[in-house]
Amino acid sequence: MIVVGGGVVGLTTAVVLAEGGRRVRVWTREPVERTTSAVAGALWWPYRIEPERLVGDWALTSLVVYEELARRPERTGVRMVDGVHLGIRPADLGPWAARVPELRATDDGDGVRARLPLVDMPVHLVWLRERLTAAGGVVEERTVADLAAVPAAVVVNCTGLGARALVPDPAVRPVRGQLVVVENPGITTWFTSVDDPAGDSAYFFPQPGGLILGGTARPDEWSLEPDPRIAEEIVARCAAVRPEIAGARVLGHRVGLRPTRPAVRLEHGTLPGGRTLVHNYGHGGAGVTVAWGCAREAAGLADT
Structure with missing residues (x-):
């Protein structure tokens, strides 16, 4: 096989x-x-x-x-x-969400919290x-x-x-995603926001090698080269959520094509x-x- x-x-x-x-x-x-x-x-x-x-x-x-x-x-x-998905309510999710331990609405009702x-x-x-x-x-x-x-x-x-x-x-079509990896300024939780109409969003994930910042979702784009302008926009969107990200040292850039x-x-x-x-x-x-x-x-x- x-x-x-x-x-x-x-x-x-x-x-x-x-x-x-x-x-x-x-x-x-x-x-x-x-x-x-x-x-x-x-x-x-x-x-x-x-x-x-x-x-x-x-x-x-x-x-x-x-x-x-x-x-x-x-x-x-x-x-x-632990982390927060901003812009999502439990009622927006499918039946699977009821079986995810600790998934619940945020206190202000603007998102969901979960340990994932x-x-x-x-x-x-x-x-x-x-x-x-x-x-x-x-x-x-x-x-x-x-x-x-x-x-x-x-x-x-x-x-x-x-x-x-x-x-x-x-x-099968590509949806291009670009990420920025920065030195983690002490963030221990993940965060995502729902996509805007252009497919751009703000999210960050604390990984052992640094804080991963995103991101983009651009359909039918094939380039694997990081775009410096997009990278700056990603950092700015994430820093609007956590200001300490603005001064974090950039460690690298990543691009991937999601197989949608x-x-x-x-x-x-x-x-x-x-x-x-x-x-x-x-x-x-x-x-x-x-x-x-x-x-x-x-x-x-x-x-x-």
Whole structure:
């Protein structure tokens, strides 16, 4: 069995398959540390992902796993952190929200408070790779141009934005996100605000390597080069919430392309010769949030 794609969705799917007794290889175009997943801010939250009727269960399945992994944050990269989503009310959320421990309205009613998983992605991706290896799996750097040419009885397609050309699936589109990493001036909680019509927002996540500031959500933009003007605007929006951010030393810039789709594609298909193909892509800005739920469903499809 070969899983194509070495981001958080691909690695998590491979772990579930390998720990279920399957012999698994992951083919990834780039090292896991350089995938789109590696630059994610990575707060657990169903963000820019559909369909809503399925996302809740996938997300809650993943939440249970992350709560367990948070007992070993140095090893797994997962911590449980308090914070506020401004501009959201509990009534705006789906049924899944009632099952999130400690999620409640803020005192002024302008947002929700919650204690949620915050994932240090560079650490977490390496941990996933090591967990896969411990289960007998292998990660190989390979470029795939044709899913039908992958030499396996079961192929699991977790290529994210790459599915646009590989499947091909024109419904997969990039939504460009830009982040700024600054020296943390002592902030210990996360914060997000809802997007404005332009797709820009203010959010910050305290990670071990610095405070991650965001962000942007620009559809159909492909550039991976940080825009200095956008970076300045991100810092200014975050500093309007926490003024101490304004003087924080900038440590770096990140850009990632979220693989959005009208709905996640998680389904069974076939390849020439009657071989099994499982699609698991199109998770938008919530790949981390639903990774374990989608992985378990994909593993079930691989056995049908």
